[in-house]
Amino acid sequence: MLSALRLARARPFCFRPASLHSRHRFPRFSTSDATVAQAGPPGPTRLDRAKRYARYAGLFTLSSALGVFVIGAGIFIHDVFTYSDKHIDGVPISPLGVQPGRGGPKNLPIARVRVEDEEIEQNARLAEKPRLVIVGGGWGAMGILKTLAPGDYHVTLVSPETYTTFTPLLPSAAVGTVQLRSLIEPLRKMIARLHGHYLEGKAVDLVMSERLVEIEGIGGDHFYIPYDKLVIAVGATSSTHGVPGLENCFQLKTIEDAKNIRRRILDNFERASLPTTTREERKRLLSFVICGGGPTGVETAAEIEELCREDIIRYFPKICREDVSIHVVQSREHILNTYSEAISEYAEKKFQRDGIDLITGARVEAVTDDSVTYIIKDPEGKVDTRTIPTNFVLWSTGIAMNPFAQRVSDLLPNQVHKRAIVVDAHLRVKGAPLGEVYAIGDCSTIETSLVEHFMELVNEADKNKDGKIDFEEWKFMVENIKARMPMSEIHLQEVRELFEAYDKDRDNILSLNELLPLLQSIEQRLTALPATAQVASQEGKYVGRKLHRLARQTHAAQVNGLRLPRDEDVSRPFKYFHLGNLAYIGNAAVFDYHGYSLMGGLAAMYAWRSIYWNEQVSTRTRGLLMIDWIIRGVWGRDLSRL
């Protein structure tokens, strides 16, 4: 290694890119000697020059290789010594890893904290800790794992997948632009920092009175895990909108989905290449229908188009490329309708240019195993039913509760939301024992009801108890509302104007009859947070930080015999900071931040890549992703159906 260094230092010229040119010059020497002879010096010198170039080229190659090795080795040595998210002495025997007693309403085994004799000593501190159980292994759960400190809790994470997934790149992975393995990181590695435990399984039921969560383990056995704090972060499934035949559709929410999509796409191309396939059948096999014009749908459509244009064309019969059609069916009038108008327009123009069939204002009626039927209104308002023969349908239109979230919602009488578990501004599940059950991410929604708390708000604000609200009292109420619901902030900026607008009788006092419509109008403008990775991640970090503070202050309070802290004592309500929307549309990227839009080709794409690269959970996936992008640039997409 030292000699390599010496070589690299002794021959700085070998880094000159000129030696690249020399590669191109060689053929010229041999093919057009005459030209060179006219311009250049006579024979021997030419030979010398050729020799010199050859030597440079050789040295360049050698030193490049050595350089890559040395520098690469340096980086990796650095990484090796700094990457220490491991249980160095091996994972202590799981306190749950001993035969548990039985109990709970279903008389199932309860995996209580109990430690093998030899390890009691070292784990005694851990065993006393409050038990935190996290259900789910996505963005929300990762947010918690990142912000908790080791030793705060005895942490157990339950998830049916052994890894966490970088979901925003799933559309890319589904067509082989990046590898699936580059998007995932084992949960066991993530939880090692907290000396926590991971169990492969899924939560199926909850006994809030006994603080037990029922788990179905990977083998199919059911058992309870006791908790002191439970965080539900199970995500969501796709909304069916009552459309029949959705079992024929793909979703794109997990690695498994991406794998199946990829297999189907390549299968379709292989089947289309067989000699017994008729033209009609080939067109059906190569027709890709995407239902939903949100970021996932748009990105997938663009990736499929790119796959065909860049890679399929090279290795499959031409006829396959010619028979490909990509259809995006969107219920609204525009795709990417949560983004700015400029971006939505940009994406639509790009789709038009790329020959992607955009069907807006259409409602999918039914999906069968060989077609999609939708209803569309033509400009004259005539309703038309159309059918696309296809062998690939992706369904990505909105979210619905997954079975565990549904079960939790059913258990609590005041949970009436159809698509998610309602939580308060501190992300505590409404109706559950206070400070014991949290829900974050796609499976939860923060309550937006002001009217429900109308009397409460009035009582708190009405200082003189006259049953009316004057301007001073209104200002207090506004602050109160903002504190309870940070997302109402932007709708409550013009305090005076709001007050005057609803003070119909101009008496400078709001009667309850005047106040109610005011709060209703604000409530209507409050919208639920979108079901995005960004929201889930921020919610996870918020809950993690809060739980950390709670653990510390609870311990201090116990020591000093003080009142135990509540959520409100250690943190303010959750506030979402929107960092912009991001999408990748076929070798171009769009970015949308509070009304500012950025879109375009290569530069935007690299910006897009670097943002995603930064958001990775580990150095490992970061490295893999970089490698994937380089490999894809050099050798194209991976066309093996694996």
Add this chain to the structure above:
Amino acid sequence: MLSALRLARARPFCFRPASLHSRHRFPRFSTSDATVAQAGPPGPTRLDRAKRYARYAGLFTLSSALGVFVIGAGIFIHDVFTYSDKHIDGVPISPLGVQPGRGGPKNLPIARVRVEDEEIEQNARLAEKPRLVIVGGGWGAMGILKTLAPGDYHVTLVSPETYTTFTPLLPSAAVGTVQLRSLIEPLRKMIARLHGHYLEGKAVDLVMSERLVEIEGIGGDHFYIPYDKLVIAVGATSSTHGVPGLENCFQLKTIEDAKNIRRRILDNFERASLPTTTREERKRLLSFVICGGGPTGVETAAEIEELCREDIIRYFPKICREDVSIHVVQSREHILNTYSEAISEYAEKKFQRDGIDLITGARVEAVTDDSVTYIIKDPEGKVDTRTIPTNFVLWSTGIAMNPFAQRVSDLLPNQVHKRAIVVDAHLRVKGAPLGEVYAIGDCSTIETSLVEHFMELVNEADKNKDGKIDFEEWKFMVENIKARMPMSEIHLQEVRELFEAYDKDRDNILSLNELLPLLQSIEQRLTALPATAQVASQEGKYVGRKLHRLARQTHAAQVNGLRLPRDEDVSRPFKYFHLGNLAYIGNAAVFDYHGYSLMGGLAAMYAWRSIYWNEQVSTRTRGLLMIDWIIRGVWGRDLSRL
């Protein structure tokens, strides 16, 4: 990029590994100031030094990153411009890609050569070419693809997998040491060089009289492909040896197998970590049984052991590691019995040291879904039946015919071999129309029968037609046998000694009664070639080169109106060059070449890696493999069950 170069040149010191040390010095500055103050200069200088180190460290990081980028980019630019195995204008419409007529004994569609009108012009030459159909996509098929020249034949390759696999690394891939994707290369890319066609499907039947091979395409449709030359390279399945319950076993022959094995191993560990799992059940889940002590079995056992020792221990409860047991059941007295004795001994000692349970001289009686039962003789000759509870059984003991090979064998009355299709020394299937059907690789075996050709050999050698063979005639016969069967060479070296040994009546002439036992004794010493990648690859290259010559000389003969060349005219019989055996046994490697043995730790392992690295089919897999090895070194094995 230029500025990066300039920086790298202007600051050669930033390559010094010293800056690595500086990282370690930082904490010392802050934690033990006193020591430093005694030894070093006063305050400001210390600060300066700290600053300087900080600057060095920063520059080192920056320039490392830039260096990697620049040099990496250079390499990749080079690769981009040199990698051109593509159909640049897209794949021409497959001549088979048009609705075919029907025919053959089953009246199925026949995918005859027919080209769409617009492309007739450019493909006319191709359409006239003899049709070569290759069935299978493994080592044999790759050998052919590598040695044929574009334009020799109209090539069609049929395989149920869309990629070719680097089989020797499957055991590594099965435990996540390397990625599965690094072992495969799409067949469509491999065949692009020959402007050939790939069809996803499997051969199910053969009509030799009409030169049609029946294919079951990926969609399930059956059709015929016409051929002029057919090469059967379908490989083999594992031999069952009549053991019941083998459906509970894994094989390790394909990527799919490796994937399933990997999933099962990680599943077993996850299930073992659940709180409801009893000790007994945990031991069963973590008991890995490998039936067969050949290279595949030995390598897999070693890889599983390494996985447990290096990676599982870090992230799974300790108890899991303690309950792991690995068993290798071998029918012979030693493992790796085709290797040299020294190597076999080395491997056994290593297994003993690593705690792998080696059960030799044992015969597996039955496999169930939760155990393996075997019979073993103890030293006194007492037979004992034992059972290992397990949830993982790998079956890798010898080979058997797969269905298509069996079908071909059944079609030909003179094919009586039980495990493979018998071919002559030119690798032509015995009994099939001469020069039309070849078989290579694991599905074939070269005939070793001399006695069958006894009278033929005598007639050719017996110049004076006296019904006896004198020494001169014997010498001629030896040359004849060697030419027909190159593998008999080493048994025919001592021409005089053999003659004298069997000339019982010392009359210096071999009567037919003396000659027969001589040939029988040689025949017994001829052994079939092993079913290895090496043999298959060499056979493929041999057939490819021969077919290339045949194509050229047939064309020349047709032009000049001469007799068409036969196999014998263009090439000598196939001769195998043994390049040594290679195995990788848990961070050590063994190598065996004609009696010379090499075994050991890191150095041998790197030798092993570089040999395999060299054997890769493409630059792409070579790069990926290198990356895998580095990643595994830095971050350990990939523990995600994907």
